[in-house]
Amino acid sequence: MARSAQPRPWAFSGRSLAALYLILTAGPVLLASLSGGLNSPTVYPVLARATGVAALAMFMMQFATSGRFEVISGRIGLDRTMGFHRLAAVGALWMILLHVVFFLFRGRDGSLDMLWQRLVLYITTPDLASGIVAAGLAVILVITGKRLRGRIIPYQAWRIGHGVLAVALVALSLQHAFTHARFMADPFGATAILAVALLALSSLLVVYVLRPLQAFRPDFRVESARTLSPSVAELVLTTDRPDRFSFAAGQFVWLTIGRRHTVTDNPFSIASAPSDLPRLRFLIRNAGDMTAAVPRLVPGTPVGVDGPHGSFTLDEAGPGPLLLLAGGIGIAPVMSLLGELAAARDTRPIRLIAGARGPQDHVIRGEIPPLMAGLDFGAIFLADRDGDREDYETGACSPDHVRRVLQGLDPGETTAFVCGPPPMMESAVAILLEAGLPLDGIVMERFDFDAGNDAVCHAVRRRFIALMATVFASVLSVALIAAA
């Protein structure tokens, strides 16, 4: 069986990540409660302090879950990491809201009039300004993260703004906590919060200092760039230092064109196999500013390559048959997997269903039959329009295509690799489950960070919500026990 050419770097499992998140967000509250840091004569201030500290820890953890750390996203995947990042931001915002609400209810008089007076008092107290601005920034970050990303504001400008606002939010919250909150006088609680702050700071240093330096270490430069179709370009990079870079088939890297800071880099799957090094090949669909400029890149242009990242690799496959499903430009990582399987003369049954808008959009179709010659390989090529030719069928991937391609194979033993546009991924997952593939036999790579609407995504989202509920339950119970 083909294995990745290079052992993947170690990464946390989903369960360990969940346990770590719980420890780092609810842990500081627990530590403070043990040494009396949450003590107060009434229950509401205790709840308010506990939720304030947890919200701060949760926001600081957002730096670690920003999708740049292989140790975090290596096993669960970038799309799930980003999905958790978004959900956790909303969770942290709810924690802030509870923090404010519990302080508003701190006195005996809970009338609306009194609550309003307290709110006005808090907003106009200069001491609390940093906390109030931080809460406002949290609202802006969550709203713009969902609504503005790549829409009203260009994607790269949004990304830089998002990072700057996040740093400001955490700096102001720390200032608020250490100058105002009584909790911070508690040595255990304060040390725990400082430890999480250190983790956030290290994440920033890695992303903005270490990675930019590392990305140019392998010394990649453009070998060639050309258009393959009106919407797809091919970019080939090469290096004289192949010893400084390795990857597993199916992984992706962040590319920075020209010798610039990597703050505006873009992710692309490697379409070539590890055995093709020192060359890296990419298939790039024109989606905006950076991708449109690819065909005009001049040979010799330096390119920063940060990676490899991702778990769309043969390490995820069992010993049974492999079914590769590619939609449009999703053929890029699938091509890398095919290259690796061909190089290893893999004996497993390998099946491919590749779809594209029209036959002319199957830009590398001609390369596949010679590459896979001699292997147990079968393929169906689909075109949304102008199919119905000897070598193409018209329409999207259907249960019938999957049934035909898996004929004589055991679906329960099959691993499917799926990459394509979100609607294709959603319908593919439903078809695969119906065909009898197990849920954990479906490996997916998403080219956008918006959560999908398929059974795999739903199962993952339920686990994220369960983790958030555990964090809230732990923080509130610790506070209530401390208050009692």
Ligand SMILES: Cc1cc2nc3c(=O)[nH]c(=O)nc-3n(C[C@H](O)[C@H](O)[C@H](O)COP(=O)(O)OP(=O)(O)OC[C@H]3O[C@@H](n4cnc5c(N)ncnc54)[C@H](O)[C@@H]3O)c2cc1C
């Ligand atoms: C893991 C992964 C692998 C990918 N592999 C490929 C590939 O092999 N071939 C390919 O053609 N495309 C791939 N993409 C998509 C590719 O990254 C975007 O199309 C590209 O970054 C768009 O950049 P732009 O400047 O041309 O467009 P912009 O105008 O800047 O943005 C267009 C849209 O692209 C997305 N996008 C832009 N920048 C980024 C970024 N830094 N990170 C994530 N999304 C971004 C956003 O949804 C944005 O709205 C991949 C994406 C991911 C997440």
